[in-house]
Amino acid sequence: MDATQEYKCPCCGAPLVFDAGTQNLHCESCGNDFSIDTMQLLGDGLADAGGMSKYDWKTYTPRNYDNENDVRLADYTCPSCGAEITGDDNLGSTVCPYCGNSTFIKGQFEGALRPDYIIPFKIDKKHAVSAFEQDSQKRPFLPDSFSDRKKIEEMAGVYVPFWMFDCDCNAAVAYNAEMTTAWEDSTYDYVKTDYYKLFRKGRIGFANIPVDGSTKADDKYMEAVEPYKYNDAVEFSGAYLSGYLADKYDVDVEDSIDRANERVKNSTIRAFKDTTSQYSSVEEENARVEFSDGKIRYALLPAWMFTFKYMDELYRFAVNGQTGKVAGEYPVDNGKKRKYFAKIAGICYAVVAVAGFLLLK
Amino acid sequence: MRKIFSILLLTVMFAAAAFPVYADTEMTNPPIVDNAGYLSSEEYAFLSQKLNEIRAKYDFDIAIYTEKELSSDTAEASADDIFDYKGYGAGDTKDGMMLYVCSGTREYHMTTHGEGIADFTDNGLKYLEKEMLPALRDNNYYGAFKIFAEKSDELLQMAADGHPYDKPQRSIAYILIVILLCLSVPLLIAFLMTKRKLSQMNTAVSNDYAEDYMKPGSMQLSDSKDIFLYSTVVRTEKPDDDSGSSTHTSSSGETHGGRGGSF
Numbered sequence: 166m167d168a169t170q171e172y173k174c175p176c177c178g179a180p181l182v183f184d185a186g187t188q189n190l191h192c193e194s195c196g197n198d199f200s201i202d203t204m205q206l207l208g209d210g211l212a213d214a215g216g217m218s219k220y221d222w223k224t225y226t227p228r229n230y231d232n233e234n235d236v237r238l239a240d241y242t243c244p245s246c247g248a249e250i251t252g253d254d255n256l257g258s259t260v261c262p263y264c265g266n267s268t269f270i271k272g273q274f275e276g277a278l279r280p281d282y283i284i285p286f287k288i289d290k291k292h293a294v295s296a297f298e299q300d301s302q303k304r305p306f307l308p309d310s311f312s313d314r315k316k317i318e319e320m321a322g323v324y325v326p327f328w329m330f331d332c333d334c335n336a337a338v339a340y341n342a343e344m345t346t347a348w349e350d351s352t353y354d355y356v357k358t359d360y361y362k363l364f365r366k367g368r369i370g371f372a373n374i375p376v377d378g379s380t381k382a383d384d385k386y387m388e389a390v391e392p393y394k395y396n397d398a399v400e401f402s403g404a405y406l407s408g409y410l411a412d413k414y415d416v417d418v419e420d421s422i423d424r425a426n427e428r429v430k431n432s433t434i435r436a437f438k439d440t441t442s443q444y445s446s447v448e449e450e451n452a453r454v455e456f457s458d459g460k461i462r463y464a465l466l467p468a469w470m471f472t473f474k475y476m477d478e479l480y481r482f483a484v485n486g487q488t489g490k491v492a493g494e495y496p497v498d499n500g501k502k503r504k505y506f507a508k509i510a511g512i513c514y515a516v517v518a519v520a521g522f523l524l525l526k
Numbered sequence: 527m528r529k530i531f532s533i534l535l536l537t538v539m540f541a542a543a544a545f546p547v548y549a550d551t552e553m554t555n556p557p558i559v560d561n562a563g564y565l566s567s568e569e570y571a572f573l574s575q576k577l578n579e580i581r582a583k584y585d586f587d588i589a590i591y592t593e594k595e596l597s598s599d600t601a602e603a604s605a606d607d608i609f610d611y612k613g614y615g616a617g618d619t620k621d622g623m624m625l626y627v628c629s630g631t632r633e634y635h636m637t638t639h640g641e642g643i644a645d646f647t648d649n650g651l652k653y654l655e656k657e658m659l660p661a662l663r664d665n666n667y668y669g670a671f672k673i674f675a676e677k678s679d680e681l682l683q684m685a686a687d688g689h690p691y692d693k694p695q696r697s698i699a700y701i702l703i704v705i706l707l708c709l710s711v712p713l714l715i716a717f718l719m720t721k722r723k724l725s726q727m728n729t730a731v732s733n734d735y736a737e738d739y740m741k742p743g744s745m746q747l748s749d750s751k752d753i754f755l756y757s758t759v760v761r762t763e764k765p766d767d768d769s770g771s772s773t774h775t776s777s778s779g780e781t782h783g784g785r786g787g788s789f
Contacts, residue, residue, distance in 0.1 A: 175755045197756040206753055305723045333744070342752075354762045364751040370744030374736045386730045392738035428736040435735060436745050441752075481730075494728045506720045513712030521708040525701060526694075 172204045175362065210364035214339035214451040220426045221457040222330070225418045230276035230403065238276075238403055241269040241410075248381045250323075251411040262321040262410065262470035263381040265479070278413050280401040282329070282464040284393055286322055286409065286486040293469040293484045294318055300491035305505070308498040311475055320471035322486060324406065325387060326378035326414035327466050330425040332459035333370040336433045338452040339363070342444040361444065365437040373398075374428055375466065376421040378414030382470070383481065384424075389492030390485040393466050397487060401465065411465055418461055430454050553587045555614055562592035562629035564667035573668070576675045584682045586641065587615050587622030590671055594630050598777070601626060601633035601786050606776030609637050616640075625674050626786075627667070634662065635786030638771070643783035645685035646678075647692045647771045651785035654681065662789040692770070 172181040172190055179194035181204070189198040230238070237254035245266035251274065252259075260267045288296070294317055301307055340363040347356045373395045377387040399405075434449050441447045467486025472479050475496045482493035557577035558570060565573065573590070580588050591608055598604040605626035609615065615622040621640035628634070636654065638646045646654070654677045661670035684691050771783045 195756075199755070203753055203755075206751060210751060210753070300729075304727055306727055333741075349764070352764060354764060355759055356762075357757055357759045359757045360755045362753045362755060364749065364753075365747055366749035367745065367747035369746075370741035371736055371739050372741050374739045383730065385732050388733040389730045391733060428734060431734050432736045432740065436737065436740065437747070440747065440750065483730075492730045494730050497724065497727055502720060502724070505723060506716045509719050510712045510716035513715045514708075517708045517712050521704055524704050525696065 172199075172208075175199070175207065176360070207362055210337075210362065211339055211451065213337040213366060214364065214453055216337075216453045218426070218430065218453050219455040219457075220332075220422070220429070220459065222332075222422055222425075222459040222461055225328075225461040225463070227277070227463070228279045228281070230274075230279040238274045238406065240272040240274050242272060244268065244270055246381065249413055249415070251406065251413060252409070253407050259321050259410070260319050260471075262323045263472070263481075265319075265472040265474070278326075278463070280326070280465045281462040282398045283324065283401045283405050284395070284398050284464070284466050284487055285405050286467040287397065288467075288469070288484065288486050288489045290318070290320065290322065290469065292489060293320060293322075293486070296484055296489040297482060297491055301495065304495045306497045306499075306501045307495055308475070308501075311473075311496055313473070316473060317471065320469045320482075320484070322409040323382075323468055323470050324409060324411040324465035325382045325468050326412050327375040327387075327464050328378050328414070328416075328418050328421040328425070329462045329464050330374040330376065330422075330429075330459060331370075331372045331462075332429060332456045333368065334429060334433060334454050334456040335368055336437065336452065336454045337364070337366045338434055338437045339450045340365070340438065340441060340447050341450050342441060342448075343446040344443070345445045362450075363441055363444075363447065365440060367437070369433050369436055371429055371432070373464075374425050375464070376424045376428075378416045378418075378421060378463070379412045380415050381412060382468070382483075386481065386483040386492050387468070390468060390483050390488075390490045393485070393487055398464065405465075409467075414463065418463075426454075553581055553614075553616055555587075555589060555612060557581065557588065558590045558671075560590075560592050562594050562627065564592055564627070564629070565671070566668075569668040573671050573675060576672075580675065580679050580682065581616070583679075584686060585616055585621075586645070586682060587620075587624075588675070588678055588682075589614055589622065589624045590627075590674065591624055592627045592629065592667075594628070596628050596631055596633070601628055601631070601635040602637070602774075602784060603777060604628065605635040605637040605784065605786070606780070606782050607778070609639055609782070610776055610778040610780050614639075620780075621645075623678065625671070627662075631788075633786065633788050636784050638783040639780065641685075643771045643773060643781070645682055645690055646783065647690050648783075648785065649694055650681050650691040651783075653691060653693070654678065655785060655787070659787075659789060 174181055174192035174195060174197060176197050177192060177195040179192055181190035181192050181199065184191040187198060189200050190204055191198050238251055239254045241250045241252055243261040243264060243266050246261060246264035248261055248263050297317060342361040342363050344359045345356055349355065375391065375393060377384045430452060433454055434452050438447055469484040469486055472481050478496065480494055480496055484491050557574050560570060577588050596604045598607050605624060608626065609624050614624055619640035621642050623636065623638045623642040623646055626635045626637065636651055657677050658670045658673045661673060681691050773781050773783050776782050
């Protein structure tokens with residue numbers, strides 16, 4: 166059995182050798198010395214942060230709708246994009262929020278996949294249209310012709326299905342950090358860089374991390390209109406669907422877990438990193454997140470959605486039905502873009518001409 | 527009697543023309559010492575006359591000194607030592623400038639002293655070098671020395687007018703880089719700023735974090751270690767001042783300016 170512990174230099178990776186004179190570990194490649202205590206602390210910290218993360222979520226059991234006495238529900242299918250929507254029995258005229266098609270095929274309400282919670286709409290259509298118009302005015306290269314109010318008013322209120330994740334994590338993160346100081350004398354400029362290894366270990370909790378459960382609602386759009394505030398969340402009741410559409414989840418909870426894990430891990434690394442602000446540069450090296458009995462729930466969250474056809478391209482927009490936050494990909498007027506480019510280049514050429522003249526004088 | 531007087535007067539005038547009179551000080555060294563044997567007697571005479579005129583005009587010692595082998599360790603030390611120990615320089619402050627050329631090592635050095643340090647700035651010496659070096663490289667020593675004399679006259683005149691030549695000498699590569707940067711930097715800035723504006727056209731972007739859903743006060747650190755590993759220090763030499771004259775001290779303890787190289 167090999168009982169020898171071999172240490173690698175944290176600076177260059179070469180093997181360290183014990184120097185009897187200094188009682189330190191010495192690197193013959195780069196000349197650095199490290200105390201044995203330092204190397205042991207490094208080893209312990211990296212072992213903590215270097216293990217596999219463990220995400221243990223409780224199993225979610227889907228529920229069915231009870232007899233919703235207060236409102237009669239029906240299922241609708243969009244013949245164009247295949248979206249399956251639940252709404253009240255008398256939906257009236259509305260367009261598909263995902264593709265803009267104006268006819269739905271009504272079907273029998275099946276009563277499956279009942280949500281646990283719902284955040285009711287706080288923003289009505291008038292305010293959603295206003296929020297969108299204000300947002301579009303901030304877009305620099307928006308074509309002048311992109312302002313069909315009638316089309317904008319076709320936006321539909323949709324309850325989008327989300328998986329909600331709660332967890333209390335234990336986490337260990339290792340960071341590489343640098344601290345730089347600079348000074349000068351009459352002949353030279355000096356920059357000293359001190360290199361550190363940082364270890365942070367502790368607990369952190371998350372509640373209601375949403376992951377989009379609908380394939381029809383683009384994940385990017387739904388994450389962009391976040392955050393949703395869960396103090397407005399209530400126990401689900403079919404009455405909240407009156408006058409609105411409700412999509413049903415078609416992304417299983419197992420397929421959504423990876424995205425929740427990713428967001429938990431990223432946020433933990435960033436939250437722990439906030440305790441290292443005294444360093445000029447901090448990069449994560451390893452992170453391990455561990456929790457058990459993470460809770461999963463199914464909720465409907467409100468969004469106003471509509472599509473806009475411009476120059477044969479379909480543009481989608483979403484407005485958070487609780488906060489009015491807008492997300493979308495706007496069309497670009499290439500003429501305005503080129504004009505802006507030319508304007509900036511012109512100003513820069515004028516400045517650079519003066520600088521060039523001074524440099525060549 | 528009048529005829530004899532006229533002859534005497536003419537003789538004095540010729541003598542005055544043949545032996546230059548220096549305004550304040552006497553410069554005893556010949557303006558050219560050609561130990562390397564670069565010049566014909568005609569060339570020697572012409573250049574001597576030219577340098578003597580400059581000496582007289584500015585009360586400033588200007589000289590050319592050539593050797594077959596370096597008399598000191600370097601061309602700079604050789605030039606400085608010859609200037610100091612052979613008594614070059616005009617006036618109490620030994621104002622002067624000497625072009626030293628060694629045929630054996632094909633090195634040259636222009637050494638300045640006294641007022642010569644301020645009159646021939648670093649940029650002035652670069653200018654002189656730029657003008658003279660092509661002829662020197664072609665082994666056209668007479669041509670090179672003639673340019674040296676003419677350009678020295680030009681620079682001394684500028685110094686006498688109160689504005690010593692100090693225009694930075696730019697290499698072709700430097701000029702090309704500046705032009706290239708002037709052409710490309712505005713395009714790059716315009717491209718980056720347009721790209722930044724374009725990014726505002728798409729607000730449907732993923733959110734890889736979940737800080738908005740962190741339980742308030744839930745983050746508690748149980749262990750926090752900051753372990754120092756090692757340090758590095760990078761030392762960068764400051765760029766030279768682009769104007770004025772840089773100096774050094776010769777073996778005799780005199781302060782000299784100058785510039786030199788190989789050809």
